[in-house]
Amino acid sequence: MANNGILFVSNAAKALKLCTKVSNMVKNVLYIKLNIDPECTLSIINKQIVNIYSKCWAYDVRLLLKPWDTLTKIKTNNPIGIIMFDKEFLKDADKLKYSIDNIKNDVLLKQIDDESTVHASLSNEKVKTYEYVALGGTFDKLHNGHKILLSQAALRATKHVTVGVTDVNMIQSKILWELIEPVEQRIKAVLDFLTDINPDLEYNVVPIQDLYGPTKHDPRLQLIVVSEETIRGAVKINEKRKENGLEQLDVYSIELAEEEYKLSSEEETKISSSNKRMRLLGTVLREPQPNPNIPDWPYVIGLAGGIASGKSSITEKLKLKGAAIINCDIIAHELYKPGLPLNSTIAETFGPDVITNDGEVDRRILGSIVFSDKEQLEKLNQLVWPAVIEEAKRRIKALGEQGYKIVVMEAAVMVRAKWYTHCHQLWAVIIPPSEAIKRLQERNNMTEEEAKQRVNAQPSNKEQVDVANVVFSPFWSYEYTQNQIDRAWENLQLYLEKRKRK
Template identity: 75%
Template structure:
């Protein structure tokens, strides 16, 4: 009986060893692309070395986990945070890289917010550690090893970097729009220095309106969820409070528990203000840890910032499809009608001209309205009856400047004019769209300043919007129409805001920068439209 038991035990051990080496060294057949992957390294110093290699096999999220030891000290991790996220955009493509801050525990069942289908590990990692994590992974998980490069690792370890002081309660704040690698550095440095709790203040609506293209910033709820998702992935053992903030202080000005605030170079003045408030309240000042700007290694235009920023990401959204078009059964399938919206002096005509050069036919609703104002036409007489003969010139034409001075200073008068003009204009616009389709045009752009307010976009297949900062529109309007600043402000404020237009638009343009940058937006939008229409046939 004893001999039998010993034989069985030996057999089990032998089978386990053989199974381990079969699983870990099975390189027959190429790896298939995984949605999410996990990279296991024997120490934190190797994380950056292997990141770009493994990212070639991952579409979405790449988690990086390291073993404990002297080569995974806090200074080494601190250095790797900067190395990995600074270079991730150029070396790892569009993969969402996440360096997990806790060393590997061979007894734990590793939990991530997104399931991983690929595990890659370096050969220096202890086999029992790898075996444990592989055994806890789903059976269909691919497993592959990576050869280590000790010369590279030794070079990385010649300087451990700065000392890392830890605190129980750490705070930080920011916009955190479309979580990028700069944000990941900020959040990771805060989590690295916290032993118990991290609070993240996410700027709410009233704090974002000075940002470039702030109208494209995600809702605060989405931004908060993305922050919490990232933090719980990189260290699930800490307490997190991710909250909206309406001012620079957030909860840090009142809560005595906070000991450290993590800031970037551009927000460190906020930390000084917070400490002034805390001093007024008799609270201990916060230690301040400042992170340098992450250089934008993937800068796509001279118009963009040289640092990694959300502004760059929002600028890259211009000319792209923000919302999928919904089928519109109320209008014919062809021609394909693009409604082009934009406030006064936003640059709609500039965009229209570029689209015309691409091959689109144009129906300008503002021109139609002016044509309907001509002497002898019904609308001309109706306007005279509604607003008085003073708005008609000696030649019988509508004096648009005089009419504008009446309606742009009185919302009721503007509404009255709209009710007279809009039905006549849209009827004529639709007649022209149909005629252009019969002439063979596949795409017709219907341009109108009132596209949003009149809801004419419901008569189009897609809505494209043109925006510039209100201050820029006012400046342009003063120069173009020889108006006073107050007159220009009245006209701009009488129209739908940029935010209202973006909320409805499928595509957004902003001819605020150079001619070339505007053309890039047009090229991008037109190429996507052609691909879309090709599939629609």
């Protein structure tokens, strides 16, 4: 199997069938080059963009848009390891090798047998072209829906394509936005795709902080390409251009591509980055690195998660899998007990009002002090954290001596206290802050303001995701959460088995 390959198709109507047929021959990127009558090129490619990207899922497929030109070499960003072609190219097979610019020395030539006799039918849609075309989107984890949008824009451009890639506040309304790739990475992926499908156009791929981006001030732009769900954005852009004295943009809208392989009822019916992010839950986002500062066994999983995130329910599911559990919040409460050093230290620091008549720490009064004042919270942390982590380490060692191979250390402050440095892996539990506030109000009978203070005083979801090896979100159904746990546990067992053999 080659890393990257190119498929030459003599008849556009065969493209999808042949694309599926070669799926086991290419590991990474498959380029498709259609041999089309130049007079029909735009119309046929317009149809094949939707046809191929809506059906080919096995790999990263890229339909080359430039008309066939035997005098100009085909340029690709990835080196070609295999050249595939249907029987119409057989007599010129050797020439195909010399038509490609980026090719491996040991490239393979392979004819793909196909006896069907099909003819390409022209699309009824006429393709109008423009010198300057624009489009925008999040373009997270570039998928086939994105490729349709980008390809339709590039097909209609004769000189230049401007792409706005959403950044900062524009992404925070997205499902699991904390798992969205950095904007620099998304820009690179878009540019890589566009320069692959047509390297002759000019591309300006830029981060945008609002709906408009360059469209509000660039007088050269003539067309904007949108999906049917973002067509209202095009209307607003034209309103802004009118305010700024610029020509209105023509609008070309594409239909949303349907998701043919939904893995659960929680996923969207369209091809979406949200589905891709949801499928990352319970998988390894970052490979665990050796931690020479702690013993190899027991294997310690740090479990982070904000208040009311559902962290405890995740812990219970891991306990049922066979993990031993250490709850650092419970350790802290135990260290608050009357007669213990921390109890008197807290009283001295925050005043006698935080101690009940029975000598217990009144956690509600203490919470009202520290969660409304960052300095007071930091003061409490400096008192509690060292004592808690030392006790947790003592218990981990004891559990290992009892024969436990996996210990989960649960703590709301896991990330902020950097206790994950005492673990082999960090797993994080996240839900939208609005949901955490709602749950906290219901569970603890708090006002909305009190709940917001508690949630905002803790590390954000993004802070936790940025350092986590695995992320869970118990925001959806019980079954969906359980699937995440099953996936993570299975991966962990495979990893530990390999670790034993080293």
